[in-house]
Amino acid sequence: xxxxxxxAIARNKLGIHEIPGRAxxxxxxxxxxxxxxxxxxxxxxxxxxxxAFANRIMQLAGYxxxxxxxxRSWLDWGREPADEEFGxxxxxxxxxxxxxxxxxxxxxxxxxxxxxxxxxxxxxVSCAWFPQDRVIGWRIPG
Numbered sequence: 001x002x003x004x005x006x007x008a009i010a011r012n013k014l015g016i017h018e019i020p021g022r023a024x025x026x027x028x029x030x031x032x033x034x035x036x037x038x039x040x041x042x043x044x045x046x047x048x049x050x051x052a053f054a055n056r057i058m059q060l061a062g063y064x065x066x067x068x069x070x071x072r073s074w075l076d077w078g079r080e081p082a083d084e085e086f087g088x089x090x091x092x093x094x095x096x097x098x099x100x101x102x103x104x105x106x107x108x109x110x111x112x113x114x115x116x117x118x119x120x121x122x123x124x125v126s127c128a129w130f131p132q133d134r135v136i137g138w139r140i141p142g
Contacts, residue, residue, distance in 0.1 A: 004089025004140070006061035010105050010117050010125075013057070017124035018045040031056040031119065037069040045123075053119025054091060054103050063141050071101035078142040085140055092116055093137035094130055101136070 019025050024045040031052035032042040041047045051073060055065030066073040074093045081090055090106040092114055104118025113129045121128045 002085060002087030002089075004087065004105075006057050006063070007089040007105060007107075007117070009060050010057045010089075013053075013119075013125045014117070014127070015125065016119075027056075028052075028119070032069065034059055034065065034067070035069040036067050041069075048120060050103050050118050050120040053125065054105070057105070071096075071103040072099075072136075074103050074139055075137045078139045080138055081140045086138075089140075091137075091139040092135055093139070094134040095136045096134075102130075106138075 013027065016025060016027050018028065024043060028045040028049055029043060031049055032047055034056040035052050037047065048069065051066065051069050051071045054074065055067060058065040066077045071093060074091055078091070088107055092104055092106050094102040096102050102118070104116030104121065106114060107117045107127050108115035109132070112132055114132055114135060115127055115129050117127050119125050
């Protein structure tokens with residue numbers, strides 16, 4: 001199975017979590033600052049940060065991200081992978097209602113679900129399973 005190089009960087013961030021109260025985790029703030037979201041939102045780990053996490057991981061791996069804190073911005077990034085390009089690290093965009101979304105890196109899958117390594121999953125960088133019928137996009141660098 002293919003594994004993309006940014007997965008080692010993303011896995012190294014597992015366990016990073018939001019800090020309750022006014023404090024904010026420095027890496028989450030770093031992620032938010034990798035997007036165009038401005039102050040004060042880029043100063044708080046209470047801001048939705050799944051896309052910011054994906055952006056920062058891609059930057060650390062030497063790729064340009066979307067620079068957006070909006071999860072669905074990844075639908076316009078890169079290209080859809082061919083069947084032989086599917087593997088750990090494919091960027092997966094999920095629907096969350098009609099206008100919102102979630103984004104993470106593919107870790108595993110079965111017939112009905114995808115396992116994503118992502119930011120802001122349970123207020124942390126974690127792995128979580130999601131129904132495959134929520135997937136609205138699969139992306140790799142173009």
